Amino acid sequence: MTPENSQQAIKKLLARAALKKLFKALEGEEVRVVGGAVRNALLGEEISDIDIATAALPQTIAEKAGKAGLRVVPTGIDHGTLTLVFDGTHFEVTSLREDVETDGRRAKVRFGRDFAADALRRDFTVNALSVDANGRLYDYTGGLDDLAARRIRFIGEPEKRISEDFLRILRFFRFSASYGDGPLDAPGFEACIALRGGIATLSRERLGAETLKILAAKRAAFVIETMAGAGLLSYLRVAPWPARMRRVAATLTLRKISDPLLVLAALALHSEADADRLADGLRLSNAQKRRLSAMARVCSAWHGAAAPPETKLLREALFSHGAPAARDGLTLIQAESGSAPDDPDFLRADAFLRDTPAPKPPFAASDLIARGVAQGAGLGDALKHLQSLWIRAGFPQDPQVVARLIDEARDESRWTPPRH
Known part of the structure; x- marks a missing residue:
């Protein structure tokens, strides 16, 4: 300048x-x-x-x-x-x-x-x-x-600056991700590694806030991979997955959106249990925890997919989890598959989830009651069974088909053994 x-x-x-x-x-x-x-x-x-x-x-x-x-x-x-x-x-x-x-x-x-x-x-x-x-x-x-030079450098001795406030370890990476270019400042990086034990003294609120800021930065992928390689992400309590995070970050860049929580999921969400670990370790909000849990359930259903799920499965995800969770899960599955951010099949699947209303059941518990199913636990089981039949049938809306499914759920509910 x-x-x-x-x-x-x-x-x-x-x-x-x-x-x-x-x-x-x-x-x-x-x-x-x-x-x-x-x-x-x-x-x-x-x-x-x-x-x-x-x-x-x-x-x-x-x-x-x-x-x-x-x-x-x-x-x-x-x-x-x-x-x-x-x-x-x-x-x-x-x-x-x-x-x-x-x-x-x-x-x-x-x-x-x-x-x-x-x-x-x-x-x-x-x-x-x-x-x-x-x-x-x-x-x-x-x-x-x-x-x-787009260089983030500690003032004076890096060890002294860090010892004054151990949050500066994470701030070093956050500012390097946001404003830096090229390799990290070597003395600063070495000091962060030497004093990384100080991260354990930080509050979970500070860890969470700073981590999400790093993940929102433009060079997050490079910086996070560097941190992971240096053992500086142990505070996440989950094994990091930098390669998946890098691919999700590339997808979000293509979409021109910033979504640090989804990037966090790409980095450290392997199962629904991890949502609890991350929420606790980083003091995430209840809404953030619910979102992580929902996308983990979607990922669990689609785990190992090399291509986008077929339309029937996309509809099931819309019905069971809603469009936001389904799209989150699809993004993570796309990254796991190794597909390019602009893969046309995944783009079409995401557009389907974005634009398609979630299926609404054309029946209610009252339809079963009208057919003789008694109120109580048995009614709830019959309603769940009816819902399963409707999903399996492809979410039909035709009244005659729906009536047949209701009758089938009613008939099969009569043979449900009583609860003890």
């Missing part, structure tokens, strides 16, 4: 009306945009959050913001962080800090006024860039050169 392009990117960042208002509210204090917003602006990437660093103490920030009509939320006041809210925009504003003590998960800090010292306590060089209200860009760690 040329200096001219950098200046244009910074000018565009600072042109945001809400950011101008924040600088105005904190006028008289040294205030800078720091970290990811600067990095992404220079890369031309989307900016989701804008973090602010200032030499002012939290109470000074709160007073000035309050006078300017900004709402102040003490989100991380113990560590000097306030959230300022106005015009629907949130800014995290943090007083400059220095670490006094750390155990690899939490740090005790004291406030300071040295932006260079604050930059040196950050994780990666590309995250230590800052820019002031006048558009002056500050780089204390060589972040601009690393950004140009």
